Amino acid sequence: GNGCTGYENIIDSLLSKRGDTVRNCNYTYRVCIDTSFISFFSNTFSSKEYTNERGNFRSVYLKGIGRIRNGWAELMNYCFDTLKGCVINGVLYGDTSTLVGINQLSTELPERFELYQNYPNPFNPVTHFGFRIAEFGLVKLTVFDMLGKEVAKLVNQQLQPGSYEADWDASAFPSGVYYYKLESGNFTETKKMVLIK
Template identity: 45%
Template sequence: MKSIKVFVFSLVSILTCFINTSTAQWIKISNGIGDQNIYSFASSGNNIIAGSYGGGFLSTDNGNSWTNKLILPNHYIWSLAVNGNTVFGGSDNDLGLYISSDFGSNWIHSSLDSHVVYSLVSSGNNIFAGTDRNNIGTGVYFSGNNGVSWNQTTLNNKSVRSLAVNGNKIFAGTSFSSTDYGVFLSTDNGASWNITSLSGQTVYSLVFNGNRLFAGTIGNAVYYSDDNGSTWTQTFVPGQSVYSIAVSGNNIFAGTYQSGVYQSANNGSNWSNANTGFPNGISVYSMCIFNNYIYAGTLGQGVWRRPLSEVVGIHPTSTEVPENFSLSQNYPNPFNPSTKLGFGISDLGYVSLKIYDVHGREVAVLVNENLSPGSYEFEWNASGFPSGVYFYKLQSGQFSETKKMLLTK
């Protein structure tokens, strides 16, 4: 009898281990969308949209099923951007821009006909579109009325593959041309542009994490700048082509050509692959972080997903809904190099958890997303930061609280 009990226990342990291992990986979620090329994502509330060859696909159940709401046979949705409930979809030649006022359920054709709209970004009521036309380069267009009308900016002779906005600064990543190309900067809504020191690079992705700007390039991996493009540092694997970048706290994800997803847990200093569950040689063209998942849009293999908690420092510690928002004292404190920050969320909504130095400068963004009610813990690795006093601040809705911690090395 004892041997039978031991056997049963061992079998249960093996099955449990197998189940845990099998779920800690990328899972394909292409029901209704198939093995499409996925070029872009946008998300808001409980909805996520994937832009692909054939149109725009909407999911309301975290990607478990998809419905084509913007049917464009033989055409692409290269880019997507959200402003409130309004979604902008950038298509290819002859079609230009589409707009949905009900987050992707219904669409109307708007403007920018005969343009390929490779990139879109919104900032308040301002929308910027990075375009091309017949490979001659048509640059950046600007709308100050939520897409009703558009004007071409003075960056009008480049193929613009990526855009990013930080305050009054607009960055445009361009592709190869016979003249200057790389990352351009405007501080006056596109009235004038100057190329940054990242020149001679084809830039497919631009993403801010706090005040650090990441640029994903073709053939030269990832660069970052902490001074609005005046200087750049190359990181990641030289020779790699990076199509897309997504951020969650200090975690940076790079979607690559034929090498899947790479991750940095320290804001771009070091990288490792995060490809468990992916087939070999997969190309990840787009990424999105939404509802505690990270989504990967691939070339020819549809949409994939995995829980964000598997690959980042934030972990739910309880699903019981707290009565109030709360921020706990970090532990250990003092610490070197890692510490844990606990907090409670009483209502569904946008949550930010940020780190500041003793001068009040934002130095790290740990959480910047919608979270469900519950208790959470984030482990912050400060190996790339100097010793000293730091402050961490939790904000959600009307709640805001700040605490102090000490890093000693």
């Protein structure tokens, strides 16, 4: 949102130049204050930065991605939001691990690593993954399409030993067969799942 009830903040072209004014909604305007290229998600994108007429709000847009950063100030308080990850047209950018839920179900020390079959399976659009971690370390739970292309990174963090559950909302993905892989230390296991819409 952009603070204008009933309006979307759509900037579908990065043709504006420094100093150009963009009507944001019925009562506010944004001014383009910077045009450049930004390295973001390990890629380089054309970018535009806008501010409002009072200069207390800034937003950055990338071509092909959309808004990646907001910053605003009121009195002496400053707030910033930055896009951490997203999936656009089936392409994963950045880290989407915080876009899903991960819950520690038990701190009981498992004897071994385990990855359970997702449930429900087939699913539409949300499914759940259960897994056990036997020792502290970096844990990755990743989803791949049938071609082996990574489409979602559900977990990518240090976890204590225990039993966990992670969720994946596949609303933005087409029907088909997907694979999910759990990696931690020397342990790797992959399982198959089916998204039906």
